[in-house]
Amino acid sequence: MTPTSTGSLTGPDRIPLYSPEFADDPHAAYERMRKIHGPLVPVELSPGIPATLVIGYAQARRILNDPLRFPADPRVWQQQVPASCPVRPMMEWRPNALRSSGAEHARYRSANTAGLDAIDQHGLRALVEKVADLAIADFRTAGRADLVSQYAFPIAFRVLSTLLGCPDEIGARIADGMARVFNVTDAARGNQILDQAVADLVTLRRHQPADDITTRLMAHPAHLDDRETAHQLITLYGAGIEPLTNLIVNTCRKLLTDEEFSTSLHAAQSTIRDALDTVLYTDPPLANYCITYPPYPADIDGTLLPAHQPVVISMAACNNDPALTLGLPTGAIAGNRAHLAWSAGPHTCPARSHAYLIAETAISHLTDAFPEMDLAVPADELRWRPGPFHRALEALPVLVPTTR
Numbered sequence: 001m002t003p004t005s006t007g008s009l010t011g012p013d014r015i016p017l018y019s020p021e022f023a024d025d026p027h028a029a030y031e032r033m034r035k036i037h038g039p040l041v042p043v044e045l046s047p048g049i050p051a052t053l054v055i056g057y058a059q060a061r062r063i064l065n066d067p068l069r070f071p072a073d074p075r076v077w078q079q080q081v082p083a084s085c086p087v088r089p090m091m092e093w094r095p096n097a098l099r100s101s102g103a104e105h106a107r108y109r110s111a112n113t114a115g116l117d118a119i120d121q122h123g124l125r126a127l128v129e130k131v132a133d134l135a136i137a138d139f140r141t142a143g144r145a146d147l148v149s150q151y152a153f154p155i156a157f158r159v160l161s162t163l164l165g166c167p168d169e170i171g172a173r174i175a176d177g178m179a180r181v182f183n184v185t186d187a188a189r190g191n192q193i194l195d196q197a198v199a200d201l202v203t204l205r206r207h208q209p210a211d212d213i214t215t216r217l218m219a220h221p222a223h224l225d226d227r228e229t230a231h232q233l234i235t236l237y238g239a240g241i242e243p244l245t246n247l248i249v250n251t252c253r254k255l256l257t258d259e260e261f262s263t264s265l266h267a268a269q270s271t272i273r274d275a276l277d278t279v280l281y282t283d284p285p286l287a288n289y290c291i292t293y294p295p296y297p298a299d300i301d302g303t304l305l306p307a308h309q310p311v312v313i314s315m316a317a318c319n320n321d322p323a324l325t326l327g328l329p330t331g332a333i334a335g336n337r338a339h340l341a342w343s344a345g346p347h348t349c350p351a352r353s354h355a356y357l358i359a360e361t362a363i364s365h366l367t368d369a370f371p372e373m374d375l376a377v378p379a380d381e382l383r384w385r386p387g388p389f390h391r392a393l394e395a396l397p398v399l400v401p402t403t404r
Contacts, residue, residue: 013042014050015043016044017053018045018047023385023387027317033053039054039056040054040300043312045312046085046388049081049087050309050310051291052306052312053288053317055314055317057318058323060313060318061344063300064290064347065345067101067105067292069294070294071295072100072292072347073093074091074099076295077310078092083188084188086187087388088187089190090181090187090389094234095108096232110220112217112235112236112350114216114220115216115220116351124159125357127162128155128365129365135150135151139400140402144376144397144399145398145400146398147396147398148393152252155248156241156358160244164236165214170200171197173194173196173197174197174237177197178190178237179241179242182238182392202218203226206226243285244355245285246391246392247276247285247355250283250391251276252363253396254275254278255275256396257375257379272364281341282320284316284319286341286390286391287391288314288316288388289315289389290340290343291312312388313340313343315339324338370401374398382394
């Protein structure tokens, strides 16, 4: 196939990923994209911000495993993007592993991995159970709860803050800033709040070291300075609050709305881990991300991707690529971890085992406490938050048996 001109990916007919309509039914949008454009789709991440959305599984794996042609460094791109752009804080360069390549990426990643690997898994499970108990105690007598604000978020926030050695006051500011950045509604202000709060945490732990990830980052042989340490923490918070909250919530939604799956779980024919993998495969909480910025026009299957324009991997669409499941029996994805929810290649998430443990423990604790929990509203009344990157419910209201 002869490569097409870049005009095929820079024309006026770009698909907006920021609209409420896209948030309401992204999978229908992916299906339409596939029919019209194939595996590489011209999109807008916000008004006036073009990108290529990769919805083909094979093409995504090729890009994610080719950091030379598809590096993660956005510095040339962002020169043309105003600081007020709502998606820029989620995409701009920072001195961290997520936005670096080559030797700098290896340096940052080694510090992150060492900090995470020192977490005691048994202690982590006990911590999640303790935080889950506190959250459940807050709504046990009320008869209803919002699993986003009253369960999943408090667990993700409190567990991560404990692991990072972050006091509640600083942690609350970090969570506020991170939520604004993910929602892309007040992202510039969110970025300011986030940067200042993380800098305060680094200053605190520089003067008062402890047994936590922040202290381990500063003590690592990579010799991170305070600014670099702060930006590793931003990455950890970015991966550890919003996506983890949404993984817990989306999996609970799956259990509450999929009668066949719920019955299988209660009959011990499947597990919470199976439910997590099904959600990570079919409806991952970080739906579109793993962004790269080719420094030169890059040919993928005959289509030329423009230089210095974001290439965004749609983990949600790639995982549901019909070419991936062709010939597989129904239900074959249960327990299958070939999905891209954790990315692939050199930027594969180093905290996936911790995320599995936290989410699995949180959901198991909830279903053990309330085996007869039900949705408080019809499933079609649940609302998704707009935004090009996440798959996130505004709320997940449930009814639970009361105890006094």
